[in-house]
Amino acid sequence: MSRDLFYRIYSFWGLLPFWILCTSSTNKCTVRHEIADCSHLKLTQIPDDLPTNITVLNVTHNQLRRLPPANFTRYSQLTILDGGFNSISKLEPELCQSLPLLEILNLQHNELSQLSDKTFIFCMNLTELHLMSNSIQKIQSNPFKSLKNLIKLDLAHNGLSSTKLGTQLQLENLQELLLSNNKISALRREELDFLGNSSLKRLELSSNQIKEFSPGCFHAIGKLFGFSLNNAKLSPSLIEELCLELSNTSIQNLSLSNNQLYTTSNTTFVGLKQTNLTMLDLSHNSLSVIGNDSFAWLPHLEYLFLEYNNIQHLSSRSFYGLSNVRYLNLRRSFTKQSISLASLPKIDDFSFQWLKFLEYLNMEDNTFPGIKSNTFTGLTRLRCLSLSNSFSSLRTLTNETFLSLAGSPLLILNLTKNKISKIESGAFSWLGHLNVLDLGLNEIGQELTGQEWRGLENIVEIYLSYNKYLELTSNSFALVPSLQRLMLRRVALKNVNSSPSPFHPLPNLTILDLSNNNIANINDELLKGLEKLEILDLQHNNLARLWKHANPGGPIHFLKGLSHLHILNLESNGFDEVPAEVFKDLRELKSIDLGLNNLNILSPSVFDNQVSLKSLSLQKNLITSVEKNVFGPAFKNLSNLDMSFNPFDCTCESIAWFVTWINNTHTNISELSSRYLCNTPPQYHGFPVMLFDISPCKDSAPFELLFMINTSILLIFILLVLLIHFEGWKISFYWNVSVHRVLGFKEIDRQPEQFEYAAYIIHACKDRDWVWEHFSPMEEEDHTLRFCLEERDFEAGVLELEAIVNSIRRSRKIIFVITQNLLKDPLCKRFKVHHAVQQAIEQSLDSIILIFLEDIPDYKLNHALCLRRGMFKSHCILNWPVQKERLNAFHHKLQVALGSRNSVH
Ligand SMILES: *[C@@H]1O[C@H](CO)[C@@H](O)[C@H](O)[C@H]1NC(C)=O
Numbered sequence: 001m002s003r004d005l006f007y008r009i010y011s012f013w014g015l016l017p018f019w020i021l022c023t024s025s026t027n028k029c030t031v032r033h034e035i036a037d038c039s040h041l042k043l044t045q046i047p048d049d050l051p052t053n054i055t056v057l058n059v060t061h062n063q064l065r066r067l068p069p070a071n072f073t074r075y076s077q078l079t080i081l082d083g084g085f086n087s088i089s090k091l092e093p094e095l096c097q098s099l100p101l102l103e104i105l106n107l108q109h110n111e112l113s114q115l116s117d118k119t120f121i122f123c124m125n126l127t128e129l130h131l132m133s134n135s136i137q138k139i140q141s142n143p144f145k146s147l148k149n150l151i152k153l154d155l156a157h158n159g160l161s162s163t164k165l166g167t168q169l170q171l172e173n174l175q176e177l178l179l180s181n182n183k184i185s186a187l188r189r190e191e192l193d194f195l196g197n198s199s200l201k202r203l204e205l206s207s208n209q210i211k212e213f214s215p216g217c218f219h220a221i222g223k224l225f226g227f228s229l230n231n232a233k234l235s236p237s238l239i240e241e242l243c244l245e246l247s248n249t250s251i252q253n254l255s256l257s258n259n260q261l262y263t264t265s266n267t268t269f270v271g272l273k274q275t276n277l278t279m280l281d282l283s284h285n286s287l288s289v290i291g292n293d294s295f296a297w298l299p300h301l302e303y304l305f306l307e308y309n310n311i312q313h314l315s316s317r318s319f320y321g322l323s324n325v326r327y328l329n330l331r332r333s334f335t336k337q338s339i340s341l342a343s344l345p346k347i348d349d350f351s352f353q354w355l356k357f358l359e360y361l362n363m364e365d366n367t368f369p370g371i372k373s374n375t376f377t378g379l380t381r382l383r384c385l386s387l388s389n390s391f392s393s394l395r396t397l398t399n400e401t402f403l404s405l406a407g408s409p410l411l412i413l414n415l416t417k418n419k420i421s422k423i424e425s426g427a428f429s430w431l432g433h434l435n436v437l438d439l440g441l442n443e444i445g446q447e448l449t450g451q452e453w454r455g456l457e458n459i460v461e462i463y464l465s466y467n468k469y470l471e472l473t474s475n476s477f478a479l480v481p482s483l484q485r486l487m488l489r490r491v492a493l494k495n496v497n498s499s500p501s502p503f504h505p506l507p508n509l510t511i512l513d514l515s516n517n518n519i520a521n522i523n524d525e526l527l528k529g530l531e532k533l534e535i536l537d538l539q540h541n542n543l544a545r546l547w548k549h550a551n552p553g554g555p556i557h558f559l560k561g562l563s564h565l566h567i568l569n570l571e572s573n574g575f576d577e578v579p580a581e582v583f584k585d586l587r588e589l590k591s592i593d594l595g596l597n598n599l600n601i602l603s604p605s606v607f608d609n610q611v612s613l614k615s616l617s618l619q620k621n622l623i624t625s626v627e628k629n630v631f632g633p634a635f636k637n638l639s640n641l642d643m644s645f646n647p648f649d650c651t652c653e654s655i656a657w658f659v660t661w662i663n664n665t666h667t668n669i670s671e672l673s674s675r676y677l678c679n680t681p682p683q684y685h686g687f688p689v690m691l692f693d694i695s696p697c698k699d700s701a702p703f704e705l706l707f708m709i710n711t712s713i714l715l716i717f718i719l720l721v722l723l724i725h726f727e728g729w730k731i732s733f734y735w736n737v738s739v740h741r742v743l744g745f746k747e748i749d750r751q752p753e754q755f756e757y758a759a760y761i762i763h764a765c766k767d768r769d770w771v772w773e774h775f776s777p778m779e780e781e782d783h784t785l786r787f788c789l790e791e792r793d794f795e796a797g798v799l800e801l802e803a804i805v806n807s808i809r810r811s812r813k814i815i816f817v818i819t820q821n822l823l824k825d826p827l828c829k830r831f832k833v834h835h836a837v838q839q840a841i842e843q844s845l846d847s848i849i850l851i852f853l854e855d856i857p858d859y860k861l862n863h864a865l866c867l868r869r870g871m872f873k874s875h876c877i878l879n880w881p882v883q884k885e886r887l888n889a890f891h892h893k894l895q896v897a898l899g900s901r902n903s904v905h
């Protein structure tokens with residue numbers, strides 16, 4: 001007594017400092033959406049500072065010994081309380097009183113040993129009670145009686161020796177009762193009576209050494225739909241007895257895995273004939289003999305599990321009666337001991353003929369000698385057949401191998417791992433419905449002529465990866481245009497560059513895997529027309545030469561036109577160059593892998609069209625700098641970046657932009673601090689890129705910028721001054737011309753006959769005589785030529801302004817006779833010149849002809865008339881010749897000037 005007391009006092013005072021520490025420090029529970037997770041916190045008390053409105057409290061994996069009801073009054077909204085993995089040894093009835101809404105109570109892995117009638121008396125709303133792995137050895141009277149809403153009761157891994165959980169009818173809503181791993185050795189009627197009103201979907205009694213099924217035991221239960229008794233060492237006779245006890249129950253699912261059912265006979269399951277059994281699990285039973293008509297009693301069975309057995313022989317009556325089975329698992333069901341032919345498992349012809357409704361048949365991991373002509377006959381609903389690793393010697397697939405499947409609407413056929421070495425022409429011609437054909441991991445070595453696929457009219461996927469060698473031709477896939485997915489990884493592919501391309505007949509292809517083939521030669525036709533391609537695997541080949549600018553004939557753009565490509569893998573190809581335009585068409589690319597190549601400098605704008613990229617891998621290349629003009633577009637929407645293990649050059653020019661980006665992006669970059677290290681300059685060698693200090697780069701940047709801006713402004717200013725000084729008139733003149741054009745003064749391009757005069761002659765009054773003398777002879781010579789001479793064509797002496805304007809308008813050209821006199825003539829100076837220029841602007845620049853009688857410098861001309869030689873075409877500027885011999889030439893030039901159309905070219 002004193003010792004006990006001593007310990008109690010000791011533990012109380014001993015724990016006190018710790019307790020103070022615990023409660024005074026704020027607890028580390030995480031609370032999200034009314035769920036409080038206080039697991040793994042070494043708690044000895046229920047925390048008292050959680051929000052009162054929490055509905056879920058998880059206190060698993062702590063050191064709780066009790067769940068004091070008073071500490072829960074605060075959390076009256078709880079519907080789920082998980083107190084598993086503690087040292088709770090006692091439960092107070094008041095707990096449920098504090099938690100009236102509690103629905104799930106989990107106390108697994110604790111030290112409960114006693115449950116009294118009162119323990120759960122207030123837990124009326126409980127639907128699940130987990131008491132697995134406690135030390136409950138005996139249930140006295142009726143602790144679960146008030147749990148009227150309980151659906152699941154888990155008492156597995158306790159020390160119970162009986163199924164008896166009560167003395168009266170109760171648990172009327174129970175659906176799952178889990179009693180596995182206890183010490184129950186017999187099922188007795190009176191020990192299951194308390195379930196008389198229940199209908200159990202699942203009664204789990206696995207791992208109990210049950211040796212006795214007393215008469216009527218299952219009939220004590222209201223309704224029993226599912227029963228599991230795995231790992232119980234039941235012998236064939238006990239199983240027969242069990243089935244007899246199950247007769248006339250509602251049993252639908254029966255699981256008897258891992259017992260000792262070595263053999264079945266036509267009486268084993270006879271007890272089940274009055275039931276509607278739909279699922280039977282007989283896996284892991286060392287079953288070696290299936291007697292004829294064993295399953296004849298199970299016409300409702302839909303799922304039959306026979307995997308991991310030791311069957312030697314399937315005869316044509318082994319499966320007799322299984323007319324409703326839809327799923328049959330025969331994975332590793334057959335004997336595997338010896339490789340001698342005599343002991344190989346045997347499947348007789350017509351063995352499956354009864355399975356009219358079978359849809360899924362798994363025969364993986366067996367050692368059948370082969371397929372006979374009627375092995376699968378009668379499987380008229382079969383959709384999925386897995387024969388992966390099923391045969392000891394199926395070397396050649398001939399046009400007769402799958403004859404027995406001709407009547408099956410097979411969609412999926414799996415033939416992996418069978419050491420198949422040859423496919424003969426027409427091998428699959430019986431399988432016109434097939435969608436998926438898996439021939440991977442075999443030893444196929446042959447030329448694909450295309451006849452292998454004859455008859456596969458609905459094929460969607462052919463998996464051929466991991467075979468010995470495949471030689472392609474242009475016709476290899478000519479008979480399967482419906483193909484969408486083609487896997488040719490590591491098959492020592494030959495003749496990929498044949499023309500037209502082997503893939504040319506496959507316009508529907510979305511996935512193409514050509515990786516691990518050491519391909520070095522392809523042409524730009526290879527993927528031509530594959531517009532639907534979404535995934536292209538080309539990793540582990542030898543394509544580097546194709547993208548070298550030194551490649552004879554230039555780089556080969558084999559990705560041209562793949563506008564729907566989403567995923568591109570080009571890892572490990574030895575690439576050291578990427579042509580700038582190579583990804584141009586890949587606008588929908590989401591992921592590109594260029595890792596493990598020799599890339600150093602990438603051309604600017606190589607990723608310009610990859611703005612929707614989500615994943616970019618460039619790990620283990622020779623990249624030294626990461627610059628905006630190369631990576632800017634690709635980094636825009638990136639979620640994952642891998643550029644690890646590159647020899648980064650940690651200078652402002654090379655990585656300042658990258659470092660800034662890294663520090664601001666949400667993109668996932670793993671192992672940033674350990675795998676992104678500077679290589680150069682020497683003082684930064686081995687230094688993490690992310691820690692590179694970019695502030696010096698920033699400092700110089702504004703100064704540089706300022707300098708650049710200043711210089712530019714200065715230069716532009718100087719240029720402008722010079723320009724205005726020397727060419728200002730030109731600017732304003734052409735500005736005028738342009739404004740007129742833009743505002744819609746269309747060039748007047750009238751026909752010559754629309755003009756009354758060939759030209760209007762502007763001259764100084766003092767030069768009248770000269771003009772008269774030289775222009776009227778010209779008119780006489782050519783009768784179509786008529787000048788407008790003011791003296792002659794106006795009323796004598798009247799220089800009416802309006803008349804001048806009209807005459808100018810009616811003349812095709814305007815001739816200025818320029819002399820010193822003209823420069824001084826007041827009327828000319830202003831009015832005529834203005835109008836002439838105006839018309840010239842409206843019509844055309846070569847509507848004005850200047851005839852210089854004297855040598856007049858440009859500045860004087862400009863000063864007096866605001867005209868410059870430079871405004872006009874050279875052929876419109878004529879000099880009156882001093883020598884008489886040149887007069888003819890002058891006339892000719894004038895003719896040319898007069899005849900030219902009014903337009904600016
Ligand atoms: C629960 O209480 C917390 C504060 O303790 C409050 O922020 C939250 O909104 C409450 N939730 C509901 C559903 O009332």
Ligand SMILES: *[C@@H]1O[C@H](CO)[C@@H](O)[C@H](O)[C@H]1NC(C)=O
Pocket residue numbers: 039058059060080082
């Ligand atoms: C409580 O936490 C444990 C461990 O974190 C977890 O396994 C368990 O599922 C949680 N319980 C509930 C009800 O969420």
Ligand SMILES: *[C@@H]1O[C@H](CO)[C@@H](O)[C@H](O)[C@H]1NC(C)=O
Pocket residue numbers: 045046047048068070071
């Ligand atoms: C738990 O309840 C007890 C009284 O039953 C009280 O002494 C103790 O302080 C409570 N602990 C917490 C953490 O609320």
Ligand SMILES: *[C@@H]1O[C@H](CO)[C@@H](O)[C@H](O)[C@H]1NC(C)=O
Pocket residue numbers: 100101122124125
């Ligand atoms: C059970 O829960 C409901 C609300 O879901 C509540 O109204 C009722 O009082 C609870 N029952 C008991 C016995 O506390």
Ligand SMILES: *[C@@H]1O[C@H](CO)[C@@H](O)[C@H](O)[C@H]1NC(C)=O
Pocket residue numbers: 248249250251274275276
């Ligand atoms: C089997 O199913 C049928 C129809 O669904 C039903 O009438 C019959 O009662 C069931 N038999 C048993 C033993 O549950």
Ligand SMILES: *[C@@H]1O[C@H](CO)[C@@H](O)[C@H](O)[C@H]1NC(C)=O
Pocket residue numbers: 266267293
């Ligand atoms: C079971 O098979 C034996 C022969 O092996 C046969 O004599 C007997 O009639 C069969 N029983 C039934 C119910 O078919």
Ligand SMILES: *[C@@H]1O[C@H](CO)[C@@H](O)[C@H](O)[C@H]1NC(C)=O
Pocket residue numbers: 399400426
């Ligand atoms: C199978 O091919 C052989 C020739 O290789 C031919 O003689 C035979 O008729 C074919 N069988 C069928 C069923 O097509």
Ligand SMILES: *[C@@H]1O[C@H](CO)[C@@H](O)[C@H](O)[C@H]1NC(C)=O
Pocket residue numbers: 364386388414415416436438463
């Ligand atoms: C074929 O079976 C193998 C082995 O079970 C499996 O890994 C593979 O995914 C299967 N193939 C298909 C197309 O389902």
